Amino acid sequence: DAMVIQNPRYQVTQFGKPVTLSCSQTLNHNVMYWYQQKSSQAPKLLFHYYDKDFNNEADTPDNFQSRRPNTSFCFLDIRSPGLGDAAMYLCATSRDRVDGEQFFGPGTRLTVL
Amino acid sequence: AQSVTQLGSHVSVSEGALVLLRCNYSSSVPPYLFWYVQYPNQGLQLLLKYTTGATLVKGINGFEAEFKKSETSFHLTKPSAHMSDAAEYFCAVTAGYSTLTFGKGTMLLVSP
Numbered sequence: 001d002a003m004v005i006q007n008p009r010y011q012v013t014q015f016g017k018p019v020t021l022s023c024s025q026t027l028n029h030n031v032m033y034w035y036q037q038k039s040s041q042a043p044k045l046l047f048h049y050y051d052k053d054f055n056n057e058a059d060t061p062d063n064f065q066s067r068r069p070n071t072s073f074c075f076l077d078i079r080s081p082g083l084g085d086a087a088m089y090l091c092a093t094s095r096d097r098v099d100g101e102q103f104f105g106p107g108t109r110l111t112v113l
Numbered sequence: 114a115q116s117v118t119q120l121g122s123h124v125s126v127s128e129g130a131l132v133l134l135r136c137n138y139s140s141s142v143p144p145y146l147f148w149y150v151q152y153p154n155q156g157l158q159l160l161l162k163y164t165t166g167a168t169l170v171k172g173i174n175g176f177e178a179e180f181k182k183s184e185t186s187f188h189l190t191k192p193s194a195h196m197s198d199a200a201e202y203f204c205a206v207t208a209g210y211s212t213l214t215f216g217k218g219t220m221l222l223v224s225p
Contacts, residue, residue, distance in 0.1 A: 101147065105156050
C-alpha cells in the first residue's frame with residue numbers, strides 16, 4: 001500500500017543534542033509537510049516543500065531545519081532541542097497544494113531530557 | 114486568509130447516540146473543507162472532504178458532513194456512535210494555493 005512512513009516512532013534526546021527525524025513516502029506526491037503537535041493541540045505547520053521549493057512558516061524557529069534530498073524523503077533536523085520542543089512531529093504529503101488533501105504518517109514522538 | 118472554529122473541545126455521547134461535531138469556517142474564496150480523525154499516538158486520518166459539487170459528503174466509518182455556505186458551516190455527524198469512534202477530530206480548511214488551516218480539535222468521548 002502507498003503510504004507515508006516516519007522513523008523512528010519514538011525518539012528520546014538530550015537537551016541541546018541534535019536530532020533528525022525522517023519521513024518517506026511511496027505516494028510520489030509533490031508536496032511534503034512537517035507539523036509539530038503538542039498535547040491536546042492542533043498540528044502546527046513548520047514548513048513544507050513543493051517539489052524542491054522550500055517554504056518556511058514565519059514563526060518557525062531557526063532551531064528547526066529541513067532537507068528533501070529527493071521526492072521520496074524528507075528530514076526534520078532540530079539543531080539544539082529544548083524542553084519546549086518535546087512534541088509529536090507529523091509528516092504529511094499531498095499531490096499538490098491546490099488539492100489540499102494531505103496524507104499523514106503515524107508521527108514521531110520526541111522526548112527531550 | 115482562512116480560519117476554522119470548532120465549537121466544544123470535548124463532546125460526550127453514549128454508545129448508539131447521534132454524534133454531532135461542529136465546525137465553522139471563514140474564507141474569502143471558495144473553500145475546500147476536511148475532517149480528520151486522530152487516535153492516540155497516531156497520525157491524522159482523513160474522514161471526508163468537500164471540494165465542489167454535492168454538499169452532503171459521506172466519509173469512512175459512517176460519518177458524513179454537510180457544507181452549508183450560508184451558515185459557513187461543515188458539521189460532522191454520525192447517526193449512531195460506537196466505542197471505537199472515541200478519538201480527536203479536526204476540521205480543516207484550505208483555499209486556493211494556501212496550506213491547511215486546522216481547528217483546535219474536538220475530543221469525542223463515547224460511554225457504554
